[in-house]
Amino acid sequence: MSARFKVRAGKSRIEGTGVFAVEPIPARRKIGELAGEIISQREARRRAKVRERIAIVEFGDGKALDADSDRLMRYINHSCDSNCYIRLANHRVEFYSRRAIGVGEELSADYGETHHVNTPCRCGAVNCRGML
Ligand SMILES: [Zn+2]
Incomplete structure (x- = not known):
C-alpha cells in the first residue's frame, strides 16, 4: 500500500476509476x-x-516513472481545479493535499505539467483548460 491516508478506488465523476x-x-x-x-x-x-491509458511521469532530466498498474495512487484523476498536487523529487512522484479533503471526496491532481499527453480534459472545473 502506497497511501498514508485511507483511500479507496471507486467510480469517478471525472473519468473511469478514481480515488x-x-x-x-x-x-x-x-x-x-x-x-x-x-x-x-x-x-x-x-x-x-x-x-491507451498511461501513467507515465517525466522528471525533466531524461528519466521517467512508469507507474505500476496495481497501485491505487495511479488512479488519481487529473483536474484543472485539483485538491492535490504532485511533487517530483529524486525520481519519486508524491501526492500532497492542496487543501483539507473530506470523507468521500474524489482526489484529483493537476497533471498538466508532468504528463506529456494531448487529450481532452473532462474534469468539469470552471477554470478547465480543455486539454491535458
Ligand atoms: Zn480540466
Whole structure:
C-alpha cells in the first residue's frame, strides 16, 4: 500500500476509476506516492504511444516513472481545479493535499505539467483548460 491516508478506488465523476478519501485528509499532507519502474524519457514516449491509458511521469532530466498498474495512487484523476498536487523529487512522484479533503471526496491532481499527453480534459472545473 502506497497511501498514508485511507483511500479507496471507486467510480469517478471525472473519468473511469478514481480515488476517494475514506478518512479526512488535512491540508498540505503527503497522501502517498506512485511506485513503478524508472525508465528513460525515450522509452517513456515509446510506451505512451502504444498504450491507451498511461501513467507515465517525466522528471525533466531524461528519466521517467512508469507507474505500476496495481497501485491505487495511479488512479488519481487529473483536474484543472485539483485538491492535490504532485511533487517530483529524486525520481519519486508524491501526492500532497492542496487543501483539507473530506470523507468521500474524489482526489484529483493537476497533471498538466508532468504528463506529456494531448487529450481532452473532462474534469468539469470552471477554470478547465480543455486539454491535458
Ligand atoms: Zn480540466
